[in-house]
Amino acid sequence: xxxxxxxxWHMMLLYHLMQVCILGKIVPSPDHAPSACQISRDSVYGGxxxxxxxxxxxxxxxxxxxxxxxTLILQDNEITSLSNNFFSVPQxxxxxxxxxxxxxxxxxxxxxxxxxxxxxxxDLEHNDLRLCTDNRSFPAGMFNHVPNLRHLFVGFNTKDRxxxxxxxxxxxxxxxxxxxxxxxxxxxxxLNNTLHLGQEFAQLTLLENIxxxxxxxxxxxxxxxxxxxxxxxxVLSLINFQLEVTLFELGVFENLPHLNHLTVDDSHVxxxxxxxxxxxxxxxxxxxLYLRKTNVFATYxxxxxxxxxxxxxxxxxxxxxxxxxxxxxxxxxFLFAFKPNSVTSGAWPDCITSLDLSRNKLENIGWxxxxxxxxxxxxxxxxxxxxxxxxxxxxxxxxxxxxxxxTYGDHDTxxxxxxxxxxxxxxxxxxxxxxxxxxxxxxxxxxAIDKRTLKLNNKAVDNVTxxxxxxxxxxxxxxxxQAHGPQRHHFxxxxxxxxxxxxxSRSQNPQRMLSFYEEPAQAMQTSQFPYNGIITYYFPRSxxxxxxxxxxxxPMTIGRLHIVCARNENFEExxxxxxxxxxAKGVISNVETLKLFDISGxxxxxxxHLFDTFYGLQVFVIREVKPxxxxxxxxxxxxxxxxxxxxxxxxxxNRLNSLLFxxxxxxxxxxxxxxxxxQNRFSSIPFHLENTPNLRFLDLSENAILFLTEEERExxxxxxxxxxxxxxxxxxxxIACVCSQIDFMG
Numbered sequence: 035x036x037x038x039x040x041x042x043w044h045m046m047l048l049y050h051l052m053q054v055c056i057l058g059k060i061v062p063s064p065d066h067a068p069s070a071c072q073i074s075r076d077s078v079y080g081g082x083x084x085x086x087x088x089x090x091x092x093x094x095x096x097x098x099x100x101x102x103x104x105t106l107i108l109q110d111n112e113i114t115s116l117s118n119n120f121f122s123v124p125q126x127x128x129x130x131x132x133x134x135x136x137x138x139x140x141x142x143x144x145x146x147x148x149x150x151x152x153x154x155x156x157d158l159e160h161n162d163l164r165l166c167t168d169n170r171s172f173p174a175g176m177f178n179h180v181p182n183l184r185h186l187f188v189g190f191n192t193k194d195r196x197x198x199x200x201x202x203x204x205x206x207x208x209x210x211x212x213x214x215x216x217x218x219x220x221x222x223x224x225l226n227n228t229l230h231l232g233q234e235f236a237q238l239t240l241l242e243n244i245x246x247x248x249x250x251x252x253x254x255x256x257x258x259x260x261x262x263x264x265x266x267x268x269v270l271s272l273i274n275f276q277l278e279v280t281l282f283e284l285g286v287f288e289n290l291p292h293l294n295h296l297t298v299d300d301s302h303v304x305x306x307x308x309x310x311x312x313x314x315x316x317x318x319x320x321x322x323l324y325l326r327k328t329n330v331f332a333t334y335x336x337x338x339x340x341x342x343x344x345x346x347x348x349x350x351x352x353x354x355x356x357x358x359x360x361x362x363x364x365x366x367x368f369l370f371a372f373k374p375n376s377v378t379s380g381a382w383p384d385c386i387t388s389l390d391l392s393r394n395k396l397e398n399i400g401w402x403x404x405x406x407x408x409x410x411x412x413x414x415x416x417x418x419x420x421x422x423x424x425x426x427x428x429x430x431x432x433x434x435x436x437x438x439x440x441t442y443g444d445h446d447t448x449x450x451x452x453x454x455x456x457x458x459x460x461x462x463x464x465x466x467x468x469x470x471x472x473x474x475x476x477x478x479x480x481x482a483i484d485k486r487t488l489k490l491n492n493k494a495v496d497n498v499t500x501x502x503x504x505x506x507x508x509x510x511x512x513x514x515x516q517a518h519g520p521q522r523h524h525f526x527x528x529x530x531x532x533x534x535x536x537x538x539s540r541s542q543n544p545q546r547m548l549s550f551y552e553e554p555a556q557a558m559q560t561s562q563f564p565y566n567g568i569i570t571y572y573f574p575r576s577x578x579x580x581x582x583x584x585x586x587x588x589p590m591t592i593g594r595l596h597i598v599c600a601r602n603e604n605f606e607e608x609x610x611x612x613x614x615x616x617x618a619k620g621v622i623s624n625v626e627t628l629k630l631f632d633i634s635g636x637x638x639x640x641x642x643h644l645f646d647t648f649y650g651l652q653v654f655v656i657r658e659v660k661p662x663x664x665x666x667x668x669x670x671x672x673x674x675x676x677x678x679x680x681x682x683x684x685x686x687x688n689r690l691n692s693l694l695f696x697x698x699x700x701x702x703x704x705x706x707x708x709x710x711x712x713q714n715r716f717s718s719i720p721f722h723l724e725n726t727p728n729l730r731f732l733d734l735s736e737n738a739i740l741f742l743t744e745e746e747r748e749x750x751x752x753x754x755x756x757x758x759x760x761x762x763x764x765x766x767x768x769i770a771c772v773c774s775q776i777d778f779m780g
Contacts, residue, residue, distance in 0.1 A: 071098045079104035079130050086111070091137075099125040109135035109157075116146035128152050135187075136160040142171055147179040155185040163191040165225060177213045186214065189221035189247040190274070211237050221245035228253040229272075232261040243269035248301075249276045256285035263289040271297040278331055279303045288314040297324040304330040305343045305367055312353045317381075322361040323354075329368040344370035344395060348379070355380030363390035366422065370395045378410040387576070388416040397421045397585045405582075406571075414574040415604070420583035424612070569595050573602040580605070586613035586636075594620040603627060611635055618644055626650045634658055634684075642672040651677050657710075658687040665690060671699045678702060684710035686733070691715040700725040712736050712763070719746050723753045730757060735765040742769075 071086040081104030086095055091111040099106075103125050116139060121129070130152050140162040147153070163171035165188075177183065211217070211234065218240050224230075229251045235241070244267060259270075270293060282303040287293070293315065298308065308328045330343045346369065354362075358381045369391065377389070389408070396419060408414055590613075597620065599605070605627050610616075612635035619641045626649050634657035645651070654677065665688055674680065680703045685695075690711065699721050700706055707728045711720070712735040719742075723729065742750075754760050 071095055073100055076104045081105070081128060083107075094120060094123070096123045096125070099123065101125055102128055104128055105131040107133045108137055109133045111137040113137045114140050114162075116142045118143045118145040119148050120146045122149040126150065131155045133157040134161065138162060140164075140171060142173070142176060144173040144176050145179065147176060150180050151182065153180045153183055156180065156183060157185075157187045158191070159187045159221060160190045162193070163188060165191070165223065172210050174210070175213065177210065181213070182216060183214055184216050185219040186217055187219075187221040187245075189223050189245060192223045192225055192247075192249060211235065214238065215240070217241055219243040221247065223247045223249065224251050227251065228255065229258040230255075231259055235261040236264060238265060241265050241267055243267070245271040245273060247274045248272055249274050251275060252277050252279055253281040254279060254283065254286055254303075255281065256283045256288065258286055259289045263291070266292055268292055268294040270295070271299070272301065273297065273299040275299075275301045282307055282311070284311045285314065286311055290314075293318075294320055295322045295324075296320070298326075298328060299324070300327040302327060302329060302331050304328065305346065305369065306350055309346070309350045309354055312357065316353045316356040319358045320360075322363075323357070323359055324361075324363045324365075325367060326363070326365045327367055328364075340368055341370060344368045346372045346376050348373055348375045351376040352380065355382050357381065358385040360385060361388045362386060363388075363392075364394070365390060366393040368395055368422075372396075374407065378407040383410045383412055385413065386411050387413050389414060390416075390418040392418045392420040392581075392583070393422050393424055394420075395422055397587055409572050409574050409601075411574050413576050415576045415578045416581075417577070417579070418581040418583075419585055420581065421585055421587075424584045567595060568598060570598040570600050572600045573605055575601050576604055577602065578604050579607040579609075581609040581611075582613065583609060583611045584613065586616070589615040589617065591617040592620065593617070596620050597622045599624040606630065608632070613637070615639060620644075621647065623647050629653065631655070632657075635660070637661065638664060640668065642668045645673055646676045648677060650679055652679055653682040654680060655682075655684040656688070657684050662689055664688070665694045670695055671701070674699065675702050679705055681705050681728075682708040682710075685714075686710050687713035689715060690720075692718065692720045695720040697722045698725060704728065707731065709733070718743070719749070723749050726753075727756060729753065730759060731761045731763075733763040735763045735767070737767055739764060739767040739769060 071084050071089070074083050074085070076083040081102040082100050083105040084099060084103050085107045086098070087107050088110040089095075091108065091113060093113065094108075101124075106126065106129055111134075113134060116134075120143075121132075126149065129150055132150070132153060132155065135157045136159070138161060139158060142163070147156075165172060171191075172188075215237070217238050220238070220241060220243070222244070224246050227250060229246070229248060231244075231246070241262075244262070254272075262270075267290060270290060279301055282301075284307070287296070296315075301308075303311075305328050308325060312323075330339060344367075351372075355377070389411075405417070405419070408417065595618075599622065602624060605625075607630040608628060609632045611632055615637040617639040622644065625647055628648055628651055630653040631648065631651055632653075632655040634655050637660040654674075665685075670685065670690075674683070683703075683706060691714070695711075695716070697720065700709075704725070705728055706726050708731040709721075709726070709729065710733045712733045714737055716734060716737040717739055719732075719734070750760065750762070
């Protein structure tokens with residue numbers, strides 16, 4: 035038997051035929067999942083991490099615990115009750131992280147946490163615990179045993195709406211929180227129909243991060259967050275609204291003088307109303323603002339309400355733009371259009387670094403002008419635009435088994451495999467998720483707060499009443515008055531303080547909307563360009579990533595134009611995914627910095643020389659492009675001819691066969707290491723392995739391969755002897771296996 039590393043491709047073949055082994059490791063059958071807890075080194079706390087998730091446990095598996103357990107994960111079990119001294123075993127004396135998430139816990143006795151004095155994180159989310167006075171699950175004094183607790187998660191525990199009307203919870207919180215002086219991170223359910231965090235929270239003098247699960251909230255008033263006013267709170271998340279919010283007063287954020295991250299998720303209070311409610315945050319420094327599903331509910335009988343709510347004017351966005359904000363996400367909120375200057379003036383040109391407007395309706399009316407305007411945002415590095423049709427699960431192709439070193443400026447980084455645009459706000463996840471995999475500990479405590487000094491110049495709205503119309507009129511009136519005079523913005527960016535004095539200009543004439551472009555840029559009003567000539571587009575200087583997904587719904591013709599990209603020295607990733615026809619027969623120049631290009635699912639009519647200037651491209655994803663005849667009109671080999679730095683190519687699901695993919699396809703791309711050819715019509719390995727001396731991953735799954743010839747096996751052996759290891763994926767091919775033909779099994 036030869037050395038195993040020379041036969042990685044053999045073992046992968048055998049795995050996909052028999053599901054016996056992968057790279058020499060035994061793979062257990064799903065019917066024989068391990069029944070014992072998994073033990074590994076705790077990379078966060080240095081002791082042992084014990085993962086006992088999803089084992090059907092009804093109690094503590096003390097006999098399976100090693101010494102010096104610092105992280106214990108008991109989530110997804112059936113531990114309904116935590117009795118006194120439940121955790122009082124010597125192995126847990128140094129425990130710092132405990133997760134009982136989704137384990138059906140309904141009762142906790144007063145001394146259940148005895149012996150856990152070192153505990154810092156306790157996750158009890160998604161259980162059946164009650165905070166109400168009657169039959170309360172949290173007895174007074176239960177937290178006396180964990181004086182060092184810093185992170186407590188008890189949200190997502192109220193599932194029955196019948197509990198809400200009679201629930202008197204807030205006065206009872208006092209005896210719960212009085213023994214938690216070090217708490218900095220909290221998730222909790224709002225158990226009343228009216229959101230109210232009162233003085234019972236005043237004892238949490240170190241609280242920096244709170245997540246409120248608003249499942250049954252229908253009213254949010256100016257007094258809802260009053261109890262947080264004296265706290266050093268920097269992160270607030272209002273999430274999981276399940277009922278229509280019928281009352282949303284516009285002074286609700288006045289009680290948050292230190293706020294740095296704000297999330298409002300699934301509230302449907304109205305886009306215009308949420309913008310007006312940001313007024314108390316004006317002229318502040320903030321790290322992130324994440325808004326999702328803030329649009330109004332509108333019936334089919336009055337669609338104009340939803341349309342009006344989705345059009346953002348310069349005046350409405352004035353408070354938003356006055357916040358020196360680094361990351362802004364406004365997702366899935368039926369946004370139809372941004373009028374000129376509504377996102378590119380105020381403090382934003384000197385502050386904003388990432389802008390995510392995914393899963394909206396901008397493709398219908400007004401996204402192109404917004405994209406052109408963003409050249410004013412000098413620090414902008416990431417833009418995401420996608421339509422509401424973009425799938426939640428997958429916005430565009432993932433990189434498969436890819437850990438490629440990519441050079442970005444002076445930094446060597448790794449390509450991320452999961453690049454979803456919708457999944458999370460720009461702020462790092464503010465709460466600890468104790469996942470079942472031990473590796474999840476590497477991400478624990480990614481809630482870190484930016485503690486830089488905030489320079490505030492916040493003017494309050496005087497005499498704010500409970501009448502929402504009066505509030506709106508007052509704020510709009512104030513904004514209108516300010517719109518005609520000079521405005522002074524105080525803000526910081528990257529640690530250096532700047533003061534910007536600028537005279538605010540009104541919305542430009544639509545005919546002159548793009549007149550701010552530098553020469554020789556052209557003012558482009560529509561998607562139909564002249565067929566010849568040169569056109570220059572100036573990028574924001576810091577732009578690194580641009581994602582345009584499901585945004586083109588009508589053919590876009592740029593003819594034989596020579597498109598010159600200017601000021602794009604940092605531009606490295608472009609996602610043009612699931613868009614309609616782009617006809618381009620000309621040349622695109624000054625794109626040498628581009629390293630990743632994803633055109634999956636899009637429709638093209640292009641010249642085969644279009645990518646000749648993409649010299650620096652390292653990752654090229656051409657998955658399921660249209661029309662089906664694309665590769666009959668465009669030779670793969672010709673498309674790749676000048677991409678000499680290419681390392682990763684995905685041309686899966688394109689009906690390719692050996693006639694459309696010649697053996698010398700990679701003759702000009704010697705650095706290629708990952709080739710994804712899945713879901714095509716290949717009956718053999720279609721290219722010469724000699725042309726790919728760095729190939730380490732080849733995916734030929736879901737093709738028409740019946741067997742590997744002796745010549746192919748010898749070529750694979752020679753290749754593996756050169757590179758050391760090759761992963762060959764032949765899953766879901768109709769291969770007939772005779773194990774005696776595989777030499778290392780003989």
